[in-house]
Amino acid sequence: MLGVLAVALAHISLLLPLEGKQSSQGVVRVLTMGCIVVVAGMLIYLILSNHSTGDFFFKLLGAFAILDVLGTVITPPLSKIFRTNK
Numbered sequence: 001m002l003g004v005l006a007v008a009l010a011h012i013s014l015l016l017p018l019e020g021k022q023s024s025q026g027v028v029r030v031l032t033m034g035c036i037v038v039v040a041g042m043l044i045y046l047i048l049s050n051h052s053t054g055d056f057f058f059k060l061l062g063a064f065a066i067l068d069v070l071g072t073v074i075t076p077p078l079s080k081i082f083r084t085n086k
Contacts, residue, residue, distance in 0.1 A: 001047050008040035015072070018079040025078045032071025038064045 012033050042061045046053065 001044050004040050004043045004047070008036050011036050011072070015075055018075055025075070025082055028071055028078060029075050032068060032075060035064050035068040035071060039068050 015029055015032060018029065039061065042057070042064070046061075
């Protein structure tokens with residue numbers, strides 16, 4: 001459980017310095033951080049729960065994991081594209 005939290009916090013800390021002037025980039029970054037939190041919460045629930053979860057739970061976990069990866073991959077290029085040189 002603590003390992004999941006450590007990885008999630010490290011992942012979020014890598015996205016924090018990437019800020020830009022565009023509001024769309026900020027929205028993508030915040031949504032990515034939200035997906036990280038949801039995936040970490042679902043993984044912690046899987047670790048701590050004693051009963052079996054349904055197929056829908058794993059599909060939902062996979063969907064949020066894909067959104068997490070997509071947001072992580074797209075945030076740095078958005079930071080470079082919308083950077084203003086001042």
